Amino acid sequence: MRIYNTLTRTKEEFAPLEKGKVRMYACGITVSGEAHIGHGFQALIYDIIRKYLEKKGYSVTYARNYTDVDDKIIARSRETGIPADRYAAMTIEKIDRVMREMDIDDPTVWLKATENIDNIIDFISELIAKGHAYAVPCGDVYFDVTSFKGYGCLSNRTVEDMLDGVRIDNGEEKRNPADFALWKAAKEGEISWRSPWGEGRPGWHIECSAMNRAAFGEQIDIHGGGRDLIFPHHENEIAQTESLTGKRFVKYWTHNGLIKVNGQKMSKSLGNSLLLEDLLKSYSNEAIKFALLQTNYRNDINITDNLFPDAEKHLTDFYRTISAVESKYGKGVAGNSEIDSRFDECMDDDFNTALALSDLFGIFKKISAKLAAGDSTCADDVAQVKKTYSLLGIFKKDAAQYLAEVESKANNVESVPAEVVGLAEKRWQAKLARNWAEADALRAEIDRLGYAVKDGKEGYEVVKK
RNA sequence: GGCGCUAUAGCCAAGUGGUAAGGCCAGGGUCUGCAAAACCCUCAUCCCCCGGUUCAAAUCCGGGUGGCGCCUCCA
Numbered sequence: 001m002r003i004y005n006t007l008t009r010t011k012e013e014f015a016p017l018e019k020g021k022v023r024m025y026a027c028g029i030t031v032s033g034e035a036h037i038g039h040g041f042q043a044l045i046y047d048i049i050r051k052y053l054e055k056k057g058y059s060v061t062y063a064r065n066y067t068d069v070d071d072k073i074i075a076r077s078r079e080t081g082i083p084a085d086r087y088a089a090m091t092i093e094k095i096d097r098v099m100r101e102m103d104i105d106d107p108t109v110w111l112k113a114t115e116n117i118d119n120i121i122d123f124i125s126e127l128i129a130k131g132h133a134y135a136v137p138c139g140d141v142y143f144d145v146t147s148f149k150g151y152g153c154l155s156n157r158t159v160e161d162m163l164d165g166v167r168i169d170n171g172e173e174k175r176n177p178a179d180f181a182l183w184k185a186a187k188e189g190e191i192s193w194r195s196p197w198g199e200g201r202p203g204w205h206i207e208c209s210a211m212n213r214a215a216f217g218e219q220i221d222i223h224g225g226g227r228d229l230i231f232p233h234h235e236n237e238i239a240q241t242e243s244l245t246g247k248r249f250v251k252y253w254t255h256n257g258l259i260k261v262n263g264q265k266m267s268k269s270l271g272n273s274l275l276l277e278d279l280l281k282s283y284s285n286e287a288i289k290f291a292l293l294q295t296n297y298r299n300d301i302n303i304t305d306n307l308f309p310d311a312e313k314h315l316t317d318f319y320r321t322i323s324a325v326e327s328k329y330g331k332g333v334a335g336n337s338e339i340d341s342r343f344d345e346c347m348d349d350d351f352n353t354a355l356a357l358s359d360l361f362g363i364f365k366k367i368s369a370k371l372a373a374g375d376s377t378c379a380d381d382v383a384q385v386k387k388t389y390s391l392l393g394i395f396k397k398d399a400a401q402y403l404a405e406v407e408s409k410a411n412n413v414e415s416v417p418a419e420v421v422g423l424a425e426k427r428w429q430a431k432l433a434r435n436w437a438e439a440d441a442l443r444a445e446i447d448r449l450g451y452a453v454k455d456g457k458e459g460y461e462v463v464k465k
Numbered sequence: 466g467g468c469g470c471u472a473u474a475g476c477c478a479a480g481u482g483g484u485a486a487g488g489c490c491a492g493g494g495u496c497u498g499c500a501a502a503a504c505c506c507u508c509a510u511c512c513c514c515c516g517g518u519u520c521a522a523a524u525c526c527g528g529g530u531g532g533c534g535c536c537u538c539c540a
Contacts, residue, residue, distance in 0.1 A: 009469095011481090029540070042540040072538065152468090155535080161467045162536065204538085226540030230469075233539090256540070257470090258533095265534075294488080295478070300470085300533075304477070310489060355479055358487035368504095436498055443500070454501045461501090 001348045006253040016221045027225035028064040031091040032072035037274040038259040045297045064107040084191040113207040120202045123210040132243045136173040139185030139198035148243040155231035205236035223250040257300040286394045287312035293353040323399035332379030334387040
């Protein structure tokens with residue numbers, strides 16, 4: 001199995017530090033707002049990586065964090081009048097709920113910054129003792145980037161490079177503009193904890209280093225997060241942890257691509273954030289996953305208007321086939337090793353979910369052909385597909401349940417005006433009377449109103465064009 | 466200005482040395498009063514440009530150009 005390592009910019013053969021065991025950590029969400037599709041994608045891909053490693057026989061410990069104290073949370077707290085800790089807890093609850101709706105599993109361990117304040121303070125104290133960090137009179141503590149020779153190794157930049165674009169705030173008392181905060185002194189009315197440097201709160205980067213150490217010790221196998229975290233967040237984690245331990249912190253650094261909407265970066269300022277909660281109103285969680293996994297996790301995903309509808313359509317087709325097979329032959333027995341080994345072959349190459357999903361079209365073509373030919377082994381193939389692909393979070397539902405869900409979500413999106421419904425009914429009657437001229441005239445009328453009539457065997461359906 | 470990612474058909478997208486997967490769209494056909502659906506067929510002599518390495522390159526190297534991102538909070 002090969003994994004792309006951001007540190008070396010190559011795909012490397014995967015071999016954990018300790019045989020048979022994998023320690024992995026993925027940076028979670030700063031809980032200042034709602035979960036968007038980018039958060040969902042990141043949670044999804046690391047959930048899949050964890051599950052695939054387990055399938056390969058590894059015993060995986062997977063930790064994720066919630067950053068539950070930061071500037072934005074404090075700002076939200078001010079705006080809403082809700083205490084920061086309560087605001088964070090409420091947001092976490094909301095995010096957890098939507099992730100469950102997405103059917104993304106919890107990690108082995110959930111870590112929260114506010115529950116690790118002692119670990120963070122210890123970590124900072126040790127850095128100061130070793131000469132890698134310094135406290136300034138106002139109560140801030142900074143990491144001294146010049147004290148760590150490897151600084152910049154992940155993002156491939158030097159301290160000089162960084163000074164080029166760094167913003168210098170006059171209020172800060174840093175020795176070097178590239179130094180970053182480990183501890184921030186509390187301002188009036190802010191949530192804070194007692195520390196050797198006064199009342200304050202942890203900086204963002206230190207929490208991941210400290211919680212990693214608390215959860216795993218000095219070294220881990222896989223560390224993940226969005227590509228936007230490479231610098232400065234992950235660079236700083238390396239600096240903090242490695243200057244303390246003197247050991248390589250992470251064996252494989254992995255980074256997922258970001259979500260773009262019609263070619264533009266998704267951001268709050270552009271107002272194009274797609275919230276999971278909203279998407280789930282229109283699409284099944286499986287369609288959302290299918291859509292996201294059609295692109296390699298390392299690439300950015302460009303969400304175009306037809307991405308989710310197409311994914312839903314494909315899944316609907318697949319589920320219809322599953323339904324037809326199961327109603328004829330019942331539930332089969334998974335035993336098609338070809339489907340499963342081909343899937344593993346794709347996943348072994350840096351979790352190539354895009355390739356694995358594209359195989360489904362061929363697989364279902366064969367299943368349909370078998371069904372038409374009266375070959376009952378198609379039921380076994382269906383059972384295998386469900387078993388194999390459930391790792392990606394699809395085909396986990398009962399076919400009837402899925403089809404009903406999609407229908408109700410589709411109805412949720414479009415409601416047909418009564419006028420059109422009336423015309424369609426008139427047309428159906430004309431059709432039954434074999435009055436083709438009138439039926440066609442009514443079809444044209446409905447068409448003008450922006451709807452289309454589709455006849456089935458037993459009735460008709462009206463859809464928005 | 467520095468750093469990184471990326472460039473494959475109208476669109477999405479896989480493919481890291483052996484001669485272009487898959488999906489959408491489009492076109493043709495079968496079927497059906499018509500339409501839709503379904504099914505079948507077709508759809509990149511070529512992978513941004515220019516050089517180089519090689520028997521062989523979309524794939525490796527060098528140089529360009531374009532797009533995106535990071536350098537401030539960000540999955």
